[in-house]
Structure formats: C-alpha cells, structure tokens
Amino acid sequence: MTHFIDRRLNPKGKSLGNRQRFLRRARAQIREAVQKSLKDAAVADIGKERKIKISTKGTKEPRFRLDPRAGGEHDFVLPGNKEFMPGDEIKKPRSGEDGGRGKQASDSGEGDDDFEFTMTQDEILDIFFEDLELPNLVRTTLKETPTKAWRRAGITTAGSPTQINLVRTMRNAFGRRIALRRPRPQDMLELEAQLAALEMEEPQTDDTRGQISALKDVIAKAEARRKWIAFVDPLDVRFNSFTEQPVPTSQAVMFCLMDVSGSMGEREKDLAKRFYMLLHMFLRRRYEKVDIVFIRHTHDAQEVDEQEFFYSRQSGGTIVSTALDKMLEIQKERYATADWNIYAAQASDGYTQSGDARHCVEMLNADIMPLCQYYAYIEILDEREMEVFASEDSGAELWRAYRTVAELWQNFATKRISKPADIFPVFRELFKKSETA
Amino acid sequence: MVTRPIAEKPLFTESGWDFAGLDCIYRAIEEIALNELKLDVYPNQIEVISSEQMLDAYSSLAMPLMYNHWSFGKLFAREETLYRGGYQGLAYEIVINSNPCISYLLEENTMTMQALVIAHAAFGHNHFFKNNYLFQQWTNAEGILEYLSFAKRYIAACEEKHGREDVEAILDSAHALMNEGVFRYRRPPKPSKERVLEKRRRRMQYEEESRNELWRTLPAGVEPPGAPPTTEIEEGAPAEMKLPEENLLYFLEKHSPALRPWQREVLRIVRNLAQYFYPQKQTKVMNEGCATFVHYTLMNALYDRGLITESSMLEFLHSHTSVVFQPEFDDRRFNGINPYALGYGMMADIKRICEQPTEEDRDWFPQFAGSGDTMAVLKDAWANYRDESFIEQFLSPKLMRDFRMFALHDEADEAAYKVSAIHNEQGYKRVRAALARQYDVGASDPNIQVAAANLTSDRKLLLEHRMHRGIPLHEQTRDLVCGHIERLWGHEVVLAEIADEDQVSQAE
Numbered sequence: 001m002t003h004f005i006d007r008r009l010n011p012k013g014k015s016l017g018n019r020q021r022f023l024r025r026a027r028a029q030i031r032e033a034v035q036k037s038l039k040d041a042a043v044a045d046i047g048k049e050r051k052i053k054i055s056t057k058g059t060k061e062p063r064f065r066l067d068p069r070a071g072g073e074h075d076f077v078l079p080g081n082k083e084f085m086p087g088d089e090i091k092k093p094r095s096g097e098d099g100g101r102g103k104q105a106s107d108s109g110e111g112d113d114d115f116e117f118t119m120t121q122d123e124i125l126d127i128f129f130e131d132l133e134l135p136n137l138v139r140t141t142l143k144e145t146p147t148k149a150w151r152r153a154g155i156t157t158a159g160s161p162t163q164i165n166l167v168r169t170m171r172n173a174f175g176r177r178i179a180l181r182r183p184r185p186q187d188m189l190e191l192e193a194q195l196a197a198l199e200m201e202e203p204q205t206d207d208t209r210g211q212i213s214a215l216k217d218v219i220a221k222a223e224a225r226r227k228w229i230a231f232v233d234p235l236d237v238r239f240n241s242f243t244e245q246p247v248p249t250s251q252a253v254m255f256c257l258m259d260v261s262g263s264m265g266e267r268e269k270d271l272a273k274r275f276y277m278l279l280h281m282f283l284r285r286r287y288e289k290v291d292i293v294f295i296r297h298t299h300d301a302q303e304v305d306e307q308e309f310f311y312s313r314q315s316g317g318t319i320v321s322t323a324l325d326k327m328l329e330i331q332k333e334r335y336a337t338a339d340w341n342i343y344a345a346q347a348s349d350g351y352t353q354s355g356d357a358r359h360c361v362e363m364l365n366a367d368i369m370p371l372c373q374y375y376a377y378i379e380i381l382d383e384r385e386m387e388v389f390a391s392e393d394s395g396a397e398l399w400r401a402y403r404t405v406a407e408l409w410q411n412f413a414t415k416r417i418s419k420p421a422d423i424f425p426v427f428r429e430l431f432k433k434s435e436t437a
Numbered sequence: 438m439v440t441r442p443i444a445e446k447p448l449f450t451e452s453g454w455d456f457a458g459l460d461c462i463y464r465a466i467e468e469i470a471l472n473e474l475k476l477d478v479y480p481n482q483i484e485v486i487s488s489e490q491m492l493d494a495y496s497s498l499a500m501p502l503m504y505n506h507w508s509f510g511k512l513f514a515r516e517e518t519l520y521r522g523g524y525q526g527l528a529y530e531i532v533i534n535s536n537p538c539i540s541y542l543l544e545e546n547t548m549t550m551q552a553l554v555i556a557h558a559a560f561g562h563n564h565f566f567k568n569n570y571l572f573q574q575w576t577n578a579e580g581i582l583e584y585l586s587f588a589k590r591y592i593a594a595c596e597e598k599h600g601r602e603d604v605e606a607i608l609d610s611a612h613a614l615m616n617e618g619v620f621r622y623r624r625p626p627k628p629s630k631e632r633v634l635e636k637r638r639r640r641m642q643y644e645e646e647s648r649n650e651l652w653r654t655l656p657a658g659v660e661p662p663g664a665p666p667t668t669e670i671e672e673g674a675p676a677e678m679k680l681p682e683e684n685l686l687y688f689l690e691k692h693s694p695a696l697r698p699w700q701r702e703v704l705r706i707v708r709n710l711a712q713y714f715y716p717q718k719q720t721k722v723m724n725e726g727c728a729t730f731v732h733y734t735l736m737n738a739l740y741d742r743g744l745i746t747e748s749s750m751l752e753f754l755h756s757h758t759s760v761v762f763q764p765e766f767d768d769r770r771f772n773g774i775n776p777y778a779l780g781y782g783m784m785a786d787i788k789r790i791c792e793q794p795t796e797e798d799r800d801w802f803p804q805f806a807g808s809g810d811t812m813a814v815l816k817d818a819w820a821n822y823r824d825e826s827f828i829e830q831f832l833s834p835k836l837m838r839d840f841r842m843f844a845l846h847d848e849a850d851e852a853a854y855k856v857s858a859i860h861n862e863q864g865y866k867r868v869r870a871a872l873a874r875q876y877d878v879g880a881s882d883p884n885i886q887v888a889a890a891n892l893t894s895d896r897k898l899l900l901e902h903r904m905h906r907g908i909p910l911h912e913q914t915r916d917l918v919c920g921h922i923e924r925l926w927g928h929e930v931v932l933a934e935i936a937d938e939d940q941v942s943q944a945e
Contacts, residue, residue: 003481003482003483003537004456004459004460004463004483004484004485005482005483005484005485006456006484006485007484007485007486007490007541008485008486008487008490008544010486010490012487012489012490012493013489013493014490014493014497015492015493015496015497015509015510015513017505017510018496018497018505018506018507018509018510018513019510019513019514020510021505021506021507021510021601021605022507022508022510022511022513022514023510024507025507025605026511051518051522059507059508059511060917061508061511061609061612061613062613062913062914062917062918062921063613063615063616063914063918064616064617064883064885064902064910064911064914064915064918065883065910065911065914066881066882066883066905066908066909066910066911067908067909067910067911067912068847068849068908069849070849070908070909070911070912071849071850071907071908071909072848072849072904072905072906072907072908072909073846073847073848073849073906073907073908074846074847074906074908075844075845075846075847075857075871075874075875076844076845076847076871076875077774077842077843077844077845077868077871077872077875078766078774078842078843078845079763079765079766079774079840079841079842080763080764080765080766080767080768080771080840080841081841081842081843081859081860082765082841084843084856084859085856085859086856086857086858086859086863086864087855087856088855088856089853089854089855089856090845090853090854090855090856091852091853091854092847092851092852092853092854115511115515116515116518117514117515117517117518118514118517118518118521118522
C-alpha cells in the first residue's frame with residue numbers, strides 16, 4: 001500500500017527555532033560582523049537582508065579526527081590518471097592551498113575560520129538595536145485612547161467554539177463518565193463477546209437461554225445508559241477566556257533636524273542621512289507609537305515627509321535657529337508636553353550665520369530644553385577637521401556654543417561624526433540603556 | 438528478455454505532475470520493481486514537500502523530526518545561504534530508513550524527475566535499507582520515528598526543567614563524541630527501542646492508575662515524558678566496567694561520576710542516533726550505487742514499454758549522467774570520489790560481467806562471470822557487503838581503467854606523494870586494496886578507547902588513541918574534544934596517543 005502525502009501545506013520554518021538558537025549562540029561574533037558590514041552599506045541598503053561572515057568562535061563543533069599531515073603514512077586513490085607511472089612523485093600542495101586536493105573531503109570543513117550565512121533585516125536590526133532605548137521616557141497620561149491588549153483570564157463555561165479548551169473539557173468529561181459509571185466501549189465488547197459465546201453454545205439449554213436473555217437485558221441497559229450519559233456533555237465544555245486590558249502607553253515624538261545647506265557637502269549629508277536612517281529604523285522597530293517629525297533647514301526650515309527628508313536635494317544658506325523655531329512651532333501646535341515625551345536629534349556641520357549660534361543657545365536654554373526629555377546634537381566633520389578639533393573643547397561656532405548648553409543640561413548630548421564607521425558607535429552611545437533604568 | 442506488449446500511450450506527456458499521475462507512474466514502477474527485479478521493500482510512504490521544507494529537512498540530519506539544538510540552526514543557515522546564492526541545488530529527494538519507508542519528493546521536480554526519484558528512493562534505497570545486513574543488525578527501522586519523537590519531547594522537557602543552557606551544554610559535548618559513540622564490533626547490550634517502549638508502557642500504566650482517582654488533584658509537575666516515575670538506575674548497582682571500551686558515550690553514560698540521570702538519558706539519545714547513522718556511513722557507495730542502478734534499470738524498462746516518452750527519457754538521461762559524473766582529480770570540481778559514480782559504475786560493471794564477460798573478467802570473477810543472472814549477484818552484494826568489502830571483492834580492472842585510478846602513498850615528512858600503483862596489470866590489486874581501505878571506517882576514524890578509569894581516588898580517566906600507521910589526531914580539535922569529555926566526566930581526562938611501536942606521548 002502506498003500513501004502519497006501532500007506536505008506542502010504543513011507549517012514552514014521548522015528550523016526557525018534552531019536558527020534563533022544559533023543566532024543567540026553566536027551573538028557576539030554576529031554583532032561585530034553586522035556592524036562591519038553595515039559600515040560600508042549605501043544609505044538605502046542599511047537594514048536590508050545581507051550576507052554575514054562570522055568567525056566560528058563559540059559555534060565550533062569539534063570532533064576527533066586524524067591529521068595525516070602531522071605524521072604517519074597512508075595511501076589513497078584518485079581518478080583521472082593521465083601521465084603518472086608507478087614510482088613518480090607529485091609535489092604536495094602547500095597546506096591551505098586549494099583544500100589539499102586528493103585528500104578525502106574532510107567533513108564539513110571544521111577548523112575553517114569563517115562561517116558565512118544570510119541574515120534577514122529583522123535579525124540584523126534586532127542585534128544592532130539590542131540594549132538601546134530612548135532615554136528618560138516617562139509614562140504620560142492615559143487620556144488618549146490607551147491601547148488594549150488581550151490577556152488570558154482563566155476558564156469559562158461559555159465562549160466561542162474556537163476557544164474550547166480541549167484538555168479541560170475532556171478531563172471533565174472523563175471524570176463525569178467515571179462518576180456516572182458509563183459503560184466503556186471495552187465493557188460493551190466484552191458483554192457482546194459473552195453473548196456471542198453463549199449463542200454459539202450447542203445445544204441450547206434453558207439455562208443458557210435464560211443467561212442469554214439476562215445478558216441481553218444487561219446489554220440493553222448498558223446501551224441505554226450509554227445513551228443518556230453522553231461521551232461529552234455540554235456541562236463538560238470549558239472555554240479559554242480572554243479579557244481586554246488597557247495597556248499604558250507612553251507617547252513620544254522625535255524631532256529630526258537636519259542641516260542641508262550649501263556648506264554641507266555630499267559627504268556630510270550622506271553621513272547625516274545615515275544617522276537619521278538608523279534613528280528612524282530604531283524608533284520604528286522599538287517604539288510603535290513614536291511620532292517622527294522631519295525638519296530640514298537651510299536659511300529657513302520646512303517640515304517634510306520621510307521620503308523628501310532622505311532623498312530630495314536642496315541647498316542654500318544656513319540659519320540653524322530657523323529649525324529650532326519650526327520645531328517649537330510644531331510642538332506647540334501638536335505635541336503638548338503633558339501627553340508627549342519630546343526628543344530631538346540635530347545634525348549639522350557646525351557652521352551657521354554669525355550670531356545665530358548665540359540665538360540658538362538662548363532658545364535651547366529658555367524654551368526647548370525644558371520641554372525635552374533628550375536632545376542629541378551630532379556634528380558632522382570631515383576627517384581633517386576631526387584631527388584639528390581633537391579635543392572636545394575646540395570646534396566650530398555652534399559646537400562651542402552647544403557645549404555651554406550641555407554643561408547646563410544633563411539630557412543634552414553632543415557627539416561628532418567624521419566617517420561612516422563613527423555612526424554606529426555614536427548612535428549606540430547616545431541611546432545606551434541607562435544602568436539605573 | 439521477456440517481450441512485453443508496448444503500451445499504447447505513455448503514462449504522461451506533460452512535464453508538470455499531479456497526484457493522480459504520481460500514483461499511476463508509481464504503480465507502473467512498482468509492478469516492474471517487484472515482479473521483474475524482485476526487489477524486497479518496506480511499504481512506501483511518499484511525501485511531497487516544498488523547497489523550504491527540504492531545507493528544513495536538510496538541517497535536521499534529514500530526519501522528519503529532531504530535537505532542537507543550535508548546531509542544526511547553523512547547518513540550516515549554511516544550507517540556506519548556499520541554496521539562495523545559487524551555489525548549490527537541492528537534493529531531488531530524501532529517503533529515511535524507516536518502516537514504512539518515507540521518501541520526500543521536491544514539489545519543483547518535473548514528472549520525469551518524480552518518476553526517477555520514486556524509482557531511486559522508494560525502490561532503490563528502500564531495498565537496500567531493508568536487505569543490507571548492517572541496517573538489519575544495527576538499526577531499527579520500525580522504531581526510529583517513534584524514538585525520535587520521544588527524543589524531541591524528552592529534550593524539550595529537560596530544557597524546561599533544567600534550563601536551555603545546561604541541556605545545550607550536554608548536547609554540545611555529546612555531539613562532539615558522536616563518532617566515538619557507536620559500537621563497532623559488538624551489539625549494544627540491549628536494543629534501545631524496547632527499553633523506551635517498556636518505559637512508556639510503565640508510565641502510561643502509572644498515569645492510568647493515578648488518573649482514576651478523581652478526587653485527588655494531582656500537582657501537574659513538568660516531568661519529562663517517557664521518563665519513569667521514579668529514579669530508575671541501570672539494572673543493578675553501578676555496572677561493572679568492561680575495559681577497554683570503544684564507545685565513549687556509552688561509557689560516560691554508564692560510569693561518569695558527574696552526570697545526573699537526565700544527562701545520562703541525553704547521552705543515550707545521542708548515542709542511539711549515532712548508532713542509527715553508522716551503517717549509512719559505511720555504505721555510501723553501495724547505497725547510492727544500488728539506488729542509481731535501480732532507477733536506471735527501471736526507467737529504461739518504462740521506456741522500453743513505451744510508458745514514458747522519448748523526451749522524458751532524454752531528460753532522465755541528462756540528469757542521470759550528471760549524477761554519476763566523476764570529475765578527474767585535477768578538475769576544479771573534484772571533491773573526492775563521487776559515491777554515485779563509483780557505486781553505479783561497479784554495479785553496471787557487474788551486470789556487464791554477468792552478461793558479456795571478457796577473458797579478463799573470467800579470470801578475476803570466476804564465480805559469476807557469464808552467469809547471466811545479474812540480479813542474483815547484485816542482491817547478494819547488496820545484502821552482505823559494505824563499501825570496503827564490496828570494493829575489495831567486486832572492483833574490476835576494467836572499471837579501474839575507466840576511472841583511470843591511481844594510488845598515492847603519502848608520508849607526512851616527505852615533500853611529495855609517491856605514485857604507488859596505477860591501473861595496469863601490476864597495479865590493479867594494489868589500487869583496489871588501497872581504495873577499499875579508504876572506505877574502511879575502521880581505518881579512517883580514529884580508534885579511541887577508554888583504557889582506565891580510577892573511580893576510587895583521583896577519578897582520572899585515561900583514554901588511548903591507538904594510532905594506525907602513525908597518524909596522530911588533529912591537535913586543536915583533540916584538545917577541544919577533550920574539554921568536552923572533561924565536562925561529561927567531571928574530572929581530569931588524559932588522552933594518550935599510542936603509536937604502532939608502543940611509543941607513548943601524552944596530551945592533556
């Protein structure tokens with residue numbers, strides 16, 4: 001007998017659990033590799049599925065094996081002889097070279113240093129954003145329709161058929177059947193077997209006939225009993241119950257302020273965009289409810305959408321304070337501090353119209369910082385400048401001005417970025433989970 | 438040859454397949470396989486799966502179910518990358534040595550390929566599994582799936598009870614010793630399956646007894662399913678050590694002072710798996726050769742009867758020839774001797790020797806040259822040989838010439854290999870012996886034994902590696918594996934390499 005079984009509809013991803021175990025196991029190596037590979041990615045490719053090469057440290061699977069290179073002698077056979085005669089000599093390939101042709105393929109290449117595989121976007125981002133959070137996030141009021149979540153709430157006697165708790169139901173039924181002495185199928189079979197045996201008996205005496213009718217009675221009663229006492233009674237049925245519970249949410253908004261003026265070259269803009277791209281993904285991934293406001297500015301500021309923020313080109317002079325104005329304006333209009341946690345990240349090359357820096361500082365100190373949970377300023381330098389401004393104290397006008405703000409406010413952070421490789425460490429530093437949290 | 442009426446029309450003409458078509462072609466193949474080739478097979482269960490499921494199956498050692506472990510995830514990641522990157526195609530099928538014999542067909546195969554795969558797996562491999570002595574003696578086709586499902590649940594329950602890290606650590610160590618976890622020469626003391634069934638029976642009995650008492654609410658403790666209700670130690674007091682012991686996992690399971698009962702059970706699971714796979718390791722060439730020979734014969738028979746079209750025959754031949762392709766040693770594609778090529782080559786050669794022998798064949802194989810009964814010779818070979826003995830017995834000079842085989846002698850301190858024999862009159866025997874040796878797992882696996890264990894004082898465990906022809910263990914992996922053994926033994930472990938001349942060098 002042959003069975004053809006269509007398994008294609010069976011659940012896929014049987015290996016997912018094992019894959020996660022593997023990723024967890026190789027976490028340290030993977031994180032290193034992910035950072036390295038993200039560094040060289042183009043803006044649009046950040047967070048795409050990609051190939052990762054990790055060292056096998058931590059995921060080695062050693063086995064005893066023989067090492068014929070280290071000593072001893074052995075013989076082996078190869079196919080495809082063209083010119084060799086007995087007694088000829090063939091130089092050995094140096095170790096490491098083309099896998100030692102002629103050696104039996106060593107199993108699974110254990111001992112090789114690198115292991116290459118593909119990771120999905122989710123896996124990469126999970127690893128990258130691990131241990132990061134928005135600092136100082138506080139729970140705001142619940143007055144906005146709070147989100148609800150379904151929670152288990154025990155077992156009930158009423159519910160929809162899809163929620164039947166089979167185990168509980170069958171357990172109840174089983175107990176009831178025993179308590180009410182419902183004849184079991186094997187009891188019935190036994191009785192019938194007895195009956196059949198009696199009926200087969202030759203010759204039929206009165207005694208046996210009497211037994212037969214008695215047995216028939218018993219069977220009829222048992223049958224009847226089986227009828228009234230259902231196998232599963234509505235009484236037995238239990239349902240899983242769920243209730244809705246409000247989940248307190250914290251609302252937050254992130255203002256992304258980016259300088260796109262003429263002084264920002266392509267390179268600087270690219271760095272800034274990478275930073276925001278990362279920030280954007282981080283927020284989207286970790287905080288479903290976070291609003292993001294994109295503001296870009298030259299000599300005046302505009303609120304733009306995501307697409308425009310990352311992909312459009314614009315140029316002009318530089319007045320940083322316009323962006324701060326814009327931010328305040330939007331905040332007043334849409335994001336009351338009572339209900340919202342307010343965050344801002346600003347990226348600039350540090351140059352602004354003379355005098356504007358002081359204006360910015362005033363605004364920050366007087367209006368913005370009191371509202372904000374956290375304000376990150378990222379200055380984008382080219383590498384030459386980075387060397388010049390090696391110390392934290394020296395820098396362009398805006399940098400020096402912002403240093404004074406940072407001294408006043410603990411939740412104001414300033415960082416510098418001069419090459420793609422800086423972005424990730426800086427990002428991680430800015431959003432590190434605080435120890436006290 | 439029996440002449441048969443030519444079918445009026447082929448069974449299929451389209452390249453797509455459906456279940457009715459599969460059933461039809463299966464019957465046709467079955468009819469020829471059972472009545473003409475007289476194959477003896479387990480009942481077949483054929484399952485169609487998607488490519489993702491095939492990848493899943495790959496990474497659980499090609500078994501339909503398997504306990505969870507990160508190393509399978511690693512395997513999956515590698516296979517997936519190779520497949521998606523286009524470096525490697527998927528196997529057309531996977532077949533499992535079980536009763537019923539389960540074969541997986543890939544849904545993307547064409548109808549011709551499905552026919553090929555059914556012939557290959559459901560009849561070729563199946564016959565081999567059922568009849569080869571190694572499989573008969575060492576594996577339990579009836580119980581393997583049940584055992585795996587037990588193993589999976591047991592390990593999952595252990596993880597819940599003892600924490601994932603602890604269980605993974607034990608599995609890591611056990612996996613490291615998988616190759617040393619088999620009985621090579623003697624049978625395991627007791628077949629595992631019966632033990633498990635017995636345990637299960639006892640447990641069910643226990644459950645039934647306790648369940649009847651309705652009024653007593655039993656605390657629902659998490660208990661590994663299949664585990665006996667109370668601690669059940671091995672028959673009698675600590676079993677007597679029989680030394681030397683080649684099966685390290687068995688030894689550790691029985692005698693390690695450091696392991697808890699569930700850890701011993703985990704070792705046993707890994708050991709049973711290792712034992713299950715051991716025959717496959719020793720019969721790669723024969724197993725694939727048998728399946729390939731069978732599918733070739735069956736497909737040709739179908740074609741001769743007009744049951745498949747010329748175009749599917751061509752498609753079949755194309756795929757068949759690429760399966761049995763043997764790159765030469767200096768080819769970039771060379772990756773050892775292709776077991777399909779060698780196995781199929783030898784079996785097709787046996788057929789030739791039976792039917793059209795040359796003088797040379799009569800000299801070399803007087804027992805069956807010209808006997809005409811190919812299937813009898815092949816079936817005897819399939820039943821009673823493993824790769825090593827099969828090659829030693831049946832590799833013919835003609836095949837050595839066809840493969841242009843030559844034997845190399847390698848000494849570790851020499852800068853060059855020496856050609857010791859080639860495919861000529863003086864060399865045939867030596868080439869054949871060298872090739873057979875190459876397939877002898879006894880020689881290619883290190884021979885490691887437990888030599889002594891001091892349970893009374895310092896509990897030092899002494900292992901010995903008896904070197905074969907002076908080849909030592911690979912040093913780095915040796916040290917890593919020794920670390921795993923120490924974890925399982927709980928005390929110091931010393932591995933001594935013993936040379937042929939009894940020179941002893943010690944390693945930690």
